[in-house]
Amino acid sequence: MQGCAEAYGDAFTIRLIGAPPLVFFSQPAAIKEIFTGDHETLRAGRGNEILRPVFGPNSVLLLDGARHRRERKLLMPPFHGERMRLYGGIMREIVDRSIDDWPVEHVFPIHKHMQQITLDIILRTVFGVDEGEMLSRLRVLLVEFLRLVGSSPLLLIRRLQVNLGPFTAWKRIGELGREINRLLYDEIARRKTADLEERTDIMAMLVAARDEDGQPMTDDEIRDEMITMLVAGHETTATSLSWAVHRLLQNPDVLATAQAEVASVIGNGSQGSEHMAEQIAELSYLDAVIKETARLDPILPIVTRYLETPMRIGDCDLPAGCVVSPCIYLTHRRSDVWPEPEAFKPERFVDRRVDPYTFFPFGGGLRHCLGAAFATYEMKIVLARMLLRVVLRPDPSYTVRVVRRSITFAPSGGLPVIRTASDLQEHAGVV
């Protein structure tokens, strides 16, 4: 992407065999045109077509127009406000349990733990139960399913999704998909007979939800949305957390400032969950660390919109049938917007309003990530607990590279780190 931008400027086209031309943009004015443009012309659902085999045809990610608006409205409540904050206690419990298991004075890949934390958080919030046979089985199936789907970018290409016999990945993916579906449909049926008023989990809310015409979601819709949330809400957040840990360990001054903020806001305050939402809201420096990480290490480098009709964007006349891409990676590195773009400086985000067309790790416009507030809240809780409870140091032999993990960009090698032996004693007062 950087090579193309240097060679061709702000807008350029990538042509891949078997896919529509992909036109990259990184100029804030063009990004604004795309995010605020007519949604009948700029179709995000059609731009995400590649995800259909995993999420299903009813996923909010794949819909456009009126059906997309209906689905988004039905899904929104658990991801905002009071409802979302209710999940803070679960998030803290899960991260604390994970930290208890991190080895001491051994190199270990922290990404694996971040994945477990974010998967457990989304499973617990979607299903509302701690353990049990269904959840353990679903966890095992999902991990294998995502590992296989993410193992090769070629598997996302529709024409290659064929079952060529007993040992092919696509056959196994099909088997796993069927078993995951069976568990989800069983659970949907069980929820329909449960007392939904009593429950705060996302699934119960979807079963109880009614659209403007008073219609409930169908079982297929609920299935597709649950898979969407489990998948979209898990690896994305884990990878963003791993990048934040990497940046903190590479920048000791930033780490010290973040640690001091967490100690002063949470360390000396109440450890109960009743004040957690206010405490998390007070962590403005940690919030800036998360944003600066998302600026430099966006886990999704692009978002896409399929052009249904011809359109002029910036000074480019584009035909129907191409895909336009606000490029997160390139926009976040523009030197005319971000002085010293490669430097990691959380201060850029402290007490500053962010322009949504120069900084958009969660995409933009009507299609802005549905889980953005949830993911940010979760990341702040995970990092705050980590900063309070443990002292980590980088593996001295490690040099980071960006690698693809499913559809995200992740730090290589699972980000090896070492937990310092003295951390618990040093922080004993605040654990």
Ligand code: HEM
């Ligand atoms: C740090 C973590 C995350 C990042 C960086 C991220 C990023 C994104 C991006 C870039 C998009 C595309 C937006 C666009 O096309 O303009 C998106 C869409 C979406 N994300 Fe996230 N996401 C994260 C976490 C989550 C979580 C936790 C959930 C839910 C539990 C979630 C659910 C969704 C959904 C449902 C959409 C589709 C929205 C629509 O099409 O209307 N994401 N996300």
